[in-house]
Amino acid sequence: xxxxxxxxxxxxxLGQTAxxxxxxxxxxxxxxxxxxxxxxxxxxxxxxxxxxxxxxxPERFSGSNSGNTATLTISRAQAGDEADYHCQVWDSRTxxxxxxxxxxxx
Amino acid sequence: xxxxxxxxxxxxxxxxxxKISCKGSGYNFRSDWxxxxxxxxxxxxxxxxxxxxxxxxxxxxxxxxxQVTISADKSISTAYLQWTGLKxxxxxxxxxxxxxxxxxxxWFDPWxxxxxxxxxx
Numbered sequence: 001x002x003x004x005x006x007x008x009x010x011x012x013x014l015g016q017t018a019x020x021x022x023x024x025x026x027x028x029x030x031x032x033x034x035x036x037x038x039x040x041x042x043x044x045x046x047x048x049x050x051x052x053x054x055x056x057x058p059e060r061f062s063g064s065n066s067g068n069t070a071t072l073t074i075s076r077a078q079a080g081d082e083a084d085y086h087c088q089v090w091d092s093r094t095x096x097x098x099x100x101x102x103x104x105x106x
Numbered sequence: 107x108x109x110x111x112x113x114x115x116x117x118x119x120x121x122x123x124x125k126i127s128c129k130g131s132g133y134n135f136r137s138d139w140x141x142x143x144x145x146x147x148x149x150x151x152x153x154x155x156x157x158x159x160x161x162x163x164x165x166x167x168x169x170x171x172x173q174v175t176i177s178a179d180k181s182i183s184t185a186y187l188q189w190t191g192l193k194x195x196x197x198x199x200x201x202x203x204x205x206x207x208x209x210x211x212x213w214f215d216p217w218x219x220x221x222x223x224x225x226x227x
Binding site: 001031033035042043044045048049054086088090093094095096097098099100 | 141143149150151152153156165167168201203205206210211212213214215216217218219220
C-alpha cells in the first residue's frame, strides 16, 4: 500500500516561512491535498490538487509537488497558523493520509 | 453553504453497539461520496471508508473492513457509521467528510464537526 511520510513537527518564527513536506514514492505523479487542523477542531482543506487554494484560504498558503516530495509553504507565519497539517492522496481506489505535522509558531 | 452535521458524543461500554450519523445539507447529498475518518487521541487521520448515497456503493479501507458498517439513507441526506461490538480501542473522534471527485481526483471538503466516541467499562 502507498505510504506518505511527514515530519512530526516543524517550528517557524513569527513572520517567517514554514515548509511542511510530504514524502511518497513518485508523489509528483499524484494529486496532493492538504488539511489544517487546529486544536480541538475538525480538519479544514487548505490546498487541493497540489497548488490550489479554496477561496477562504489566505494567499500566504501555497503548495508544490515534484519528484518524491510535496510541500506546503506558509509565508509570513502567524500565531493563528499553529496547527496540525495533514497531506492526502488517492491511490488504488483508497484514501491515504500522511501521519500529520505539528506546526509551532515561535 | 455545504454543511455536514454529526451526531453528538457517545459513551459506551465494551461489547455494546453504536450507530452515529452525519447529515448533509446545501448540496445534492445523493450525488457525492461521503467518507468516514477516525482520529485517535493525539494521533493522525485514518481513512475508514466511503459511500455513494445514490446507490449505497460502499468501499472500506482494508484496516476497517469487517470492523464497522457504513450506510446511508438518501431520503434524509444522512450517512451512518455503525459498530456491533465496541472495544476500548474504538475510542476516538470520528469525522465524516464529503469526497470531492472532479476528473478522478479525490479530496475531502467540507468536514463534519466530529463525533467523540468513548468506550470504557
